[in-house]
Amino acid sequence: MTFDTKAFRQALGAFPTGVAVVIAADGPHPTGITANSFTSVSLDPPLVLWCLAKDSQRYDIFAGAPGFTISILGAEHREVSARLARPGEHRLDGLPLIKTALGPPALAEALAVFECRHHDSKDGGDHTILIGEVVRFLRREGEPLVFHGGRYGALSAI
Numbered sequence: 001m002t003f004d005t006k007a008f009r010q011a012l013g014a015f016p017t018g019v020a021v022v023i024a025a026d027g028p029h030p031t032g033i034t035a036n037s038f039t040s041v042s043l044d045p046p047l048v049l050w051c052l053a054k055d056s057q058r059y060d061i062f063a064g065a066p067g068f069t070i071s072i073l074g075a076e077h078r079e080v081s082a083r084l085a086r087p088g089e090h091r092l093d094g095l096p097l098i099k100t101a102l103g104p105p106a107l108a109e110a111l112a113v114f115e116c117r118h119h120d121s122k123d124g125g126d127h128t129i130l131i132g133e134v135v136r137f138l139r140r141e142g143e144p145l146v147f148h149g150g151r152y153g154a155l156s157a158i
C-alpha cells in the first residue's frame with residue numbers, strides 16, 4: 001500500500017496544539033528543543049509525555065536524561081519556539097531561566113512548567129515516547145502559543 005506521508009502530516013496538522021520547550025541537562029549545559037507532542041497522561045500518578053524524533057541531533061541527550069522540564073510557551077514566544085526548533089540550535093543563552101530542584105532549568109516566562117523525573121520510554125516508530133513523572137509544577141496566566149496547520153497562531157487569531 002502506498003502511504004502519502006506529506007498528506008498524513010498535513011492531516012495531523014488539522015489538530016491544533018500548544019507549543020512547549022523541553023529542557024534537559026547536557027553536562028553543565030542545558031539543552032532545549034521545541035515540541036508540540038506534549039500530552040497529559042495521568043493525574044494519579046501525575047504523568048505527562050512527549051515524543052522525541054529518533055533522528056534528532058539531540059536524541060541521546062533527551063532519551064538518556066534522568067529528568068527534564070517542560071515549559072509551555074505563551075503567544076509572545078514564537079521566536080523562542082523557532083530558535084529551539086532549528087537543527088543543532090540547542091543552547092539557551094540569553095533566555096530568562098529559572099532553576100529547578102531536579103537539575104535542568106525551565107523558561108522563566110512560561111505559562112506553565114512541569115519538572116519531570118524520567119518514568120518510562122516506549123517505542124513509537126520514528127519517535128520515542130518519553131513519559132515523565134511530574135514532581136513539581138507552576139503556572140501563570142497568559143495567552144498560549146498555538147501551532148496549527150504548520151503555522152503559529154494565538155487562540156484569538158485562529
Ligand SMILES: Cc1cc2nc3c(=O)[nH]c(=O)nc-3n(C[C@H](O)[C@H](O)[C@H](O)COP(=O)(O)O)c2cc1C
Nearest residue numbers: 034035036037051052053056057058085086087088
Ligand atoms: C512547532 C514545532 C513542534 C515540534 N515538535 C516536536 C516534537 O514534539 N518532537 C520532536 O522530536 N521534534 C519536534 N519538532 C522539531 C524539533 O524542534 C527540531 O526542529 C528537530 O528536532 C530538528 O533539530 P535537531 O535535529 O537539532 O534536534 C517541532 C518543531 C516545531 C517547529
